[in-house]
Amino acid sequence: MNARRWGLVLAVFVAGVALLAALIGWELRAGALPVATVEPMPSDGSVTARGARLANAGNCMACHTARGGAPFAGGRRIETPFGDLYASNLTPDDETGLGLWSREAFRRAMQQGISRDGRLLYPAFPYAHFTRMSDDDVEALRTYLRFAPAVRQPNTPHALRFPFNTQAALALWRLMHFEPQRFQPDTTQSAEWNRGAYLVQGVAHCAACHGTRNAWGATTDPFGGEALPDGRWRAPSLHDPRQAGVQAWPLERVVALLRDGSVDGASVAGPMAEVVFHGTQYLPEAELRAMATYLRALPVRTSAPPEFAAADSSVLAAGEQLYGQHCADCHGKAGEGKPGQYPPLAGNRVVTMDDPTNALQAIVGGGFPPATPGHPYPYGMPPFRTLLTDTEIAAVASYLRQSWGHRASAVRSLEVQRVR
Incomplete structure (x- = not known):
């Protein structure tokens, strides 16, 4: 390549870098907003009640409350592949919470992902979804949080690796992956479907x-x-009936699972148990029906199962023995379970999912459905973390995945070790 062409390439490169720098600078242009003025308690309690329902739908308390901490006071660690984030204080404390946040500052954070002081917020705070919320709903949520008990608890600084801890990297991410947008109803769908889409896509x-x-x-x-960022659980596909798709379920069954956390033949666990415990069990029936309507209407998309890996006969024999010793009393000799108490394992989608992570988590760490009015005294499963070795847990899991008509690949002890 001659000097002229090299010069042209260099000029294009420099121009590209300059353009990218200008775009990042534009993304970082937001400034601080004035502090809030004193606001009286609203005379109409319906706005606060609406905000409480939205906070429940969004499961705000679960992320913004540290274990054993005050509600909404922040401090909970959120593990990501890029480092650790810490949830912020949402209480109306002036120094450490949202007490000085104006209506405009809160709306900008929710819909645009920009803090009151002009900093870009990390998308672990799901503003890429909250951006669909209406201004009225954002204000109702702010009203609810503004008149909740104030807690003075300083926010914990994030612990992200370089360059993910820089505002420039965050600005670049937003240029590539974020565009503010309000929810737009689909006129070809029913009002109930649209309400469900708004809740599922937005606040929830x-x-x-x-x-x-x-x-x-x-x-x-x-x-x-997708696997959750900390790698401990997998959030299954809502398109795939082999995973968590509910397209073939009756509407009332989907509503019951969101409300009660348990239905005959299925129950929630892990992070989804938190969603039900802190959130969906408190939603009005109409909201749950709308969400169920939308989820049932999601298009079915199934993936081809991976190549089947049969377990060795000795592994299955060991797994059967361990199952009879530790599991059959509750889940039944043929995995039939006990209605209202213990879920069946035969035909259970968690057992047969291609990725065995969730089933292994239940064995290693135990299974604990949420307590709800519809299921106030759920039976829990004890953890086998200290009772069984990796090899033994792999044998039990392989037995479950290849018994009672199941055809899911065997589990290796290395996979159990990863879950631990």
Whole structure:
């Protein structure tokens, strides 16, 4: 390549870098907003009640409350592939919470992902989903939080690796993956479907867990399923009936699962148990029906199962023996379970999912459905973390996945070790 061409390439490169720098600078242009003025308690309690329902739908308390801490006071650690984030204080304390946040500052954070002081917020705070919320709903949520008990608790600084801890990197991520947008109803669908879409896509931000993500942590398929950022659980696909798709379920069964956490033949566990315990059990029936209507209407997309890996006969024999010793009394000799008490394992989608992570988590760490009015005294499963070795847990899991008509691949002890 001659000097002229090298010069042209260099000029294009410099121009590209300059353009990118200008775009990042434009993304970082937001400034601080004035502090809030004193606001009286609203005379109409319906706005606060509406905000409480939205907070429940968004499961705000679960993320913004540290274990054993005051509600909404922040401090909970959120593990990501890029480092650790810590949830902020949402209480109306002036120094450490939202006490000085104006209506405009709160709306900008929810819909644009920009803090009161002008800093860009990390998308672990799911503003990429909250951006769909209406101004009225954002204000109702702010009203609810503004008149909750104030807690003075300083926010814990994030612990992200370089360059992910820089505002420039965050600005670049937003240029690539974020565009503010309000929810637009689909006129070809019913009002109930649209309400469900608004809740699922917006305030409930279901895709924050169930969405497939790329290497940058951005959602590429809102409901395609993905391992959670900490790697401990997998949020299954809501498109695939082999995973968590409910397209073939009766509407009332979907409503009952969201409300009660348990129905005959299925129950929630892990992070989804938190969603029900802190959130969906408190939603009005109409909201749950709308969400169920939308979820049942998601298009069915199934993936081809991986090549089947049969377990060795000695492994299955060991697994059968361990199952009879530790599991059969509750789940039944043929995995039939006990209605209202213990879920069946025969035909259970958690058992037969291609990725065995959730089943292994239940064995290693125990299974604890949420306590709800519809299921106030759920039976829990004790953890076998200290009772069984990796090899023994792998044998039990392989037996479950290849018994009673199941055809799911065997589990290796290395997979159990990873879950531990």
